[in-house]
Amino acid sequence: MVGGEVKAPAGRDTRQDLDNGADEILVSTFREKLLDEIDLTELSKLDLTQRRARLERVMTHLVAREGPLLSSRERTTLIRRVVAETLGLGVLEPLLADEAVTEIMINGPDTIFVERLGRLELSPTRFVSVDQLMQTIDRIVSTVNRRVDESSPMVDARLHTGERVNVILPPLALDGPVVTIRKFPRAFTMSELVVRDTLDEETAAFLASCVRAKLNIVVSGGTGSGKTTLLNALSAAIPEHERIVTIEDAAELSLQQKHVIRLESRPANIEGRGQVTIRDLVRNSLRMRPDRIVVGEVRGGETMDMLSAMNTGHEGSLTTVHANSPADALSRLETLASMSDLEIPFQAVQEQVNNAVDVIVQLDRGPDGSRRISAVVSLESRRREEYLLHEVSLFEAAPVGADRIVRGRHVPRPLSPMLSQRLRLAGEQLPPGFDAAQGA
Ligand SMILES: Nc1ncnc2c1ncn2[C@@H]1O[C@H](COP(=O)(O)OP(=O)(O)O)[C@@H](O)[C@H]1O
Ligand SMILES: [Mg+2]
Structure with missing residues (x-):
């Protein structure tokens, strides 16, 4: 953004900002509002589907009460992103929720490939920074009581939903942290x-x-x-x-x-x-x-x-x-x-x-x-x-x-x-x- 002009909020195309993931401010503001509103201890007793439903309901109220004027599509995008980030793995949550995605491959913060119906494709999803990616990695590996850093740069972990995760960090991975998530396979009869x-x-x-x-x-x-x-x-x-x-x-x-x-x-x-x-x-x-x-x-x-x-x-x-x-x-x-x-x-x-x-x-x-x-x-x-x-x-x-x-x-x-x-x-x-x- 060197020399870039900062646009006044009123002139922004909110729809595009939300879709591009650029409107981090709106997302993080609502994320804080949402966290104020809910009881985390109570929430942790629910399973993932129930948790998501509960958060979506609260977010819908919050946006209706205090949100900027948004089209229904913008509102849905905002709610989905805030809920996803609150649930845990942030930008990855929509990919984890997508049944057609069988594998998620993160090659550094801004290159995420997914396997969808047997084919590899580049996903528009990105992390805002290496730090945000590292925070997500820490959250993943802490569930298996492991740590991942320069001294132990390769770790296998599992998400609580069963997905297998492999993490490998620099200096072993030359272009940034690499995370490979294999979705828990659906049972076919x-x-x-x-x-x-x-x-x-x-x-x-x-x-x-x-x-x-x-x-x-x-x-x-x-x-x-x-x-x-x-x-x-x-x-x-x-x-x-x-x-x-x-x-x-x-x-x-x-x-x-x-x-x-x-x-x-x-x-x-x-x-x-x-x-x-x-x-x-x-x-x-x-x-x-x-x-x-x-x-x-x-x-x-x-x-x-x-x-x-x-x-x-x-x-x-x-x-x-x-x-x-x-x-x-x-x-x-x-x-x-x-x-x-x-x-x-x-x-x-x-x-x-x-x-x-x-x-x-x-x-x-x-x-x-x-x-x-x-x-x-x-x-x-x-x-x-x-x-x-x-x-x-x-x-x-x-x-x-x-x-x-x-x-x-x-x-x-x-x-x-x-x-x-x-x-x-x-x-x-x-x-x-x-x-x-x-x-x-
Ligand atoms: N016959 C099939 N048709 C469509 N998708 C399948 C089929 N078999 C497996 N898959 C999907 O392919 C992925 C890999 O399947 P998996 O059984 O784990 O393979 P393997 O054990 O050989 O590594 C899983 O996401 C699974 O749901
Ligand atoms: Mg197998």
């Missing part, structure tokens, strides 16, 4: 995933049969391909009477059954103590008489414990792994399992994988942002045999047109004799198209 073309009805029915028949299922895919979402949808097929233990790094699953025990790992505290790993939790869960163990994602030594659990009385367990194809998923599992401190010979690891895994579901993220099951395969090999995969269902994509939307169909293949027998023995009807291969 299997039929919602069918509507979104993630899979077709037949594949959905087949997978539900596999879950009921207690096959061990591994969901494989890249980051953000929808593994956790599919795992959650699959888990709905677990019968009500079973005892389920879920184990995650940051709780994302929301199983609908009544008998679910949710466990979450814990990072070390500032002094480097108190860490509880996924592996510790998997081992502990074996002493909890689970019928099923659901591990959000295997990333390390816990893989060995998970595989042995799948082999010894906890059939029907589910997990996800970061891999690009079913074959890649098997080698990832091997690599991860050998990361455990036990010194197991390679062949023994392969044997564990062979005996544990029954079905692999591969997810892919299309160029249009869609998430889709690209393949379902069964693992036919046992013991120390070479891995043998059998295709159960494949997605055949049509050539992508000018709109870049991926279309195609899921093509079922005849099941292997082994798989169809296991399903039949469990009393499952095979969905049409999945009839056993010749010789069953």
Whole structure:
């Protein structure tokens, strides 16, 4: 604003100012008025939705009583901004409230990208200064009793609404504080995933049969391909009477059954103590008489414990792994399992994988942002045999047109004799198209 002329308030275009976020004065004046008016202790007893509703109501009165003359759109914008800042994370609140936004990436105070419906876009939202951004960061990390400064410049935290947050500060981040917020994923039912073309009805029915028949299922895919979402949808097929233990790094699953025990790992505290790993939790869960163990994602030594659990009385367990194809998923599992401190010979690891895994579901993220099951395969090999995969269902994509939307169909293949027998023995009807291969 060097040499800039300060406009008289009367001449301002309030609408534009409010939309640009320039009218900080009006927002902060009303924020103070609002804080005077409400009882913070009482407010803290309400949940977020109720808190927002209460604040909006009080703000509406305040603006009507003492506000400048505003159009109804300006009034709404003012109320929304004041309420958002009062609720906690300021300019981020509208993005957090926006269901279509799945990820918020803050690259310094004035560059905020969001992922909306699978695509990255630059958001008009900004912080007024690095200081305002740092205040927001402090507010976020203080909820997990961590601090973030030059001496500990990288922190993982969680918002009370479940979102995962990573913060990395200068000097490690060269252009200012970087914050990455992953929204708490919304739970999709299997039929919602069918509507979104993630899979077709037949594949959905087949997978539900596999879950009921207690096959061990591994969901494989890249980051953000929808593994956790599919795992959650699959888990709905677990019968009500079973005892389920879920184990995650940051709780994302929301199983609908009544008998679910949710466990979450814990990072070390500032002094480097108190860490509880996924592996510790998997081992502990074996002493909890689970019928099923659901591990959000295997990333390390816990893989060995998970595989042995799948082999010894906890059939029907589910997990996800970061891999690009079913074959890649098997080698990832091997690599991860050998990361455990036990010194197991390679062949023994392969044997564990062979005996544990029954079905692999591969997810892919299309160029249009869609998430889709690209393949379902069964693992036919046992013991120390070479891995043998059998295709159960494949997605055949049509050539992508000018709109870049991926279309195609899921093509079922005849099941292997082994798989169809296991399903039949469990009393499952095979969905049409999945009839056993010749010789069953
Ligand atoms: N089939 C789907 N259709 C539309 N959105 C999806 C689908 N699966 C996942 N998502 C969304 O994509 C994001 C990443 O999903 P998530 O299951 O966490 O992926 P992953 O576990 O593979 O990293 C979430 O916001 C989720 O709501
Ligand atoms: Mg996940």
